[in-house]
Amino acid sequence: MQVMLTINGEAKRLSITPGDLLLDVLRRECYFGVKRGCETGECGACTVLVNGKPVNSCLMFAAQAEGTEILTIEGVAPDGNLDPLQTAFLDHGAVQCGYCTPGMILSAKALLAERPDPTDAEVxxxxxxNFCRCTGYLKPVEAVLAAAQAYRQAGSRGVSTKSGRSRGQARKKR
Ligand code: FES
Ligand code: FES
Incomplete structure (x- = not known):
């Protein structure tokens, strides 16, 4: 079967099998920023935005993504200029091994699109x-709060979302 997706702004028609997971299809298409972790919806390493909402791509069939817009970390800085979130993660030491970082940044991007001035608790x-085994979470939270301020000063938001704050159906909440 075939599925039509828009990945990082690029329309794609992909051949898949009905059982293909979105995670596997994206990595097959060389979006290696989509990390394979637990594959059970626990770790968030495979997070992508589907129509602006964080989704664990290991829990979503590619066929379910028909017609959606998907953002992976590769689409966050397509021209090579780092997004303020990426800069803030670097500046705050929130990137250590980096395995969780793409998912964290995408989750944060979705948050800032809807909550430009989030509280610490909201972040x-x-x-x-998104599990992180390295940072203890303090540094990523500080980075997201700093990026929120940078977005506000620039008068921009991270990414448009189509509706509500709730996470996608494939997002397992801990
Ligand atoms: S790989 Fe861990 S939530 Fe998807
Ligand atoms: S930086 Fe290593 S898991 Fe988060």
């Missing part, structure tokens, strides 16, 4: 689905 909630 922690937004990152709750």
């Amino acid at each position: 922690r909630e937004a990152l709750a689905g």
Whole structure:
């Protein structure tokens, strides 16, 4: 079967089998920023935005993504200029081994699109689905708060979302 997706702004028609997971299809298409972790919806390493909402791509069939817009970390800085979130993660030492970083940044991007001035608790909630074994979470939270300020000063938001704050159906909340 075939599926039509828009990945990082590029329309794609992909051949898939009905059982293909979105995670596998994206990595097959060389979006290696989509990390394979637990594959059970626990770690958030495979997070992508589907129509602006964080989704664990290991829990979503590619066929379910028909017609959606998908953002992976590769689409966050397509021209090579780092997004303020990426800069803030670097500046705050929030990137250590980096395995969780793409998912964290995408979750944070979705948050800031809807909550340009989030509280510490709101940032922690937004990152709750993204495991990090290295940083202890303090630095990523500080980075997201700093990026929020940078977005506000620039008068921009991270990414448009189509509706509501709730996470996609494939997002398992801990
Ligand atoms: S690989 Fe861990 S949530 Fe998808
Ligand atoms: S930086 Fe290593 S898991 Fe988060």
